[in-house]
Amino acid sequence: NAGVTQTPKFRVLKTGQSMTLLCAQDMNHEYMYWYRQDPGMGLRLIHYSVGEGTTAKGEVPDGYNVSRLKKQNFLLGLESAAPSQTSVYFCASSLSRGANYGYTFGSGTRLTVV
Amino acid sequence: AQKVTQAQTEISVVEKEDVTLDCVYETRDTTYYLFWYKQPPSGELVFLIRRNSFDEQNEISGRYSWNFQKSTSSFNFTITASQVVDSAVYFCALRGGNYQLIWGAGTKLIIKP
Numbered sequence: 001n002a003g004v005t006q007t008p009k010f011r012v013l014k015t016g017q018s019m020t021l022l023c024a025q026d027m028n029h030e031y032m033y034w035y036r037q038d039p040g041m042g043l044r045l046i047h048y049s050v051g052e053g054t055t056a057k058g059e060v061p062d063g064y065n066v067s068r069l070k071k072q073n074f075l076l077g078l079e080s081a082a083p084s085q086t087s088v089y090f091c092a093s094s095l096s097r098g099a100n101y102g103y104t105f106g107s108g109t110r111l112t113v114v
Numbered sequence: 115a116q117k118v119t120q121a122q123t124e125i126s127v128v129e130k131e132d133v134t135l136d137c138v139y140e141t142r143d144t145t146y147y148l149f150w151y152k153q154p155p156s157g158e159l160v161f162l163i164r165r166n167s168f169d170e171q172n173e174i175s176g177r178y179s180w181n182f183q184k185s186t187s188s189f190n191f192t193i194t195a196s197q198v199v200d201s202a203v204y205f206c207a208l209r210g211g212n213y214q215l216i217w218g219a220g221t222k223l224i225i226k227p
Contacts, residue, residue, distance in 0.1 A: 033215075042118070042205055042217025058214060090159065102149075103215065105159040 003027070006091050006106035013081045013113045021076040021109050023091030029104070031094045032074035033058075034066060036087040037108075043090060049074055081113045116141045118208050120218035127196055128226050135191040135221045137206030143167075148182065148189045149207040149215070159205075165189065193223075201225045 004025045013019055023032065030051050035043035045058030049068040063085060065077045074093075078085060091106040117140040127133050139148065150162040163173060165182050173180045177194045193200055206218040 040123075040219060042207070042219050043215070044217070045214050048214075088157070102161055102164055105161075107158045110157075 004091055004093055004104050004106040006089075006109050008109060009107065010110050011112070013078075013111065015081060015083060015113060017081050018077070018079050019081065019111075020078075021089055021091075021111075023074040023076070023093075023106060025072055025074075025093040025104070027093065027095070027104065028071070029093035029095050030071075031096065032068065033092045033094075033103070034064070034074065034076045035090045035092065036060065037090060038087050046076065046089075081111075083113045085111065086113045087111060116143075116208055116210050116214075116216045118206055118216050118218035120204075120206055120221050122221045123219070124222040124224065126224040126226060129198055130195050132192060132194050133196050133223065135193075135204050135206075135223065137189045137191065137218060139187050139189065139206070139208045141208060141210045143210035145211065147209045149209070150180065150189075150191050151205045151207065152202045153205065153220070154202040162191075162204075196223075196225045198225045198227050 007022045033048040034046040036046055037043050044060050046060055046064050047055055047058050047066040049055050052071040055066045055068055067075045089109045092103045094103045119138045146167045148165045152160040152162055163180055170182050179192045181190045201224055203220045203222045205220045208216045
């Protein structure tokens with residue numbers, strides 16, 4: 001089915017390791033977002049992209065980097081993982097700014113840093 | 115600053131009861147959008163409704179209804195004749211003049227059989 005696909009779905013990292021989360025969408029959406037969800041909290045925006053080759057910081061960008069080399073892919077990188085980055089990560093995309101067309105979310109990646 | 119408050123952390127009701135989830139928002143934008151999402155135990159985020167600031171009409175969709183009141187900055191969600199399958203965490207979110215969706219902390223709804 002068309003939509004937003006996140007890989008991997010689960011991952012356990014040791015402190016200091018690095019990894020990349022991949023988000024792929026096949027809806028030709030311009031805007032893509034990375035959120036994290038922590039227990040008892042709503043989603044918080046890490047980084048976002050308004051088009052191929054662009055990225056911008058969200059609410060909680062520290063410790064993360066992103067890249068949008070292709071329109072359909074938005075990568076989230078952790079260079080040196082910390083236990084505070086244990087969270088569920090959601091990718092989303094939208095056709096425009098999301099207001100008129102809404103947001104499509106991936107199924108999430110559960111990351112544990114030990 | 116923009117903010118979304120869902121004061122009810124957890125609600126537990128017996129099946130077939132009606133239940134209302136509260137959402138209060140803060141924004142200085144004149145144009146904004148409000149959303150409700152459902153997150154069942156499986157973890158995915160399910161879109162329920164989007165409402166823009168110019169449309170204060172209440173909305174009904176089956177057993178679900180939404181009451182948007184700009185005067186009180188509230189966008190409440192009511193489930194009529196609740197069912198066990200309605201058990202989930204429900205999030206209210208606000209999108210103002212920027213790209214960000216600001217989320218409430220969520221309300222965990224437990225429907226007991």
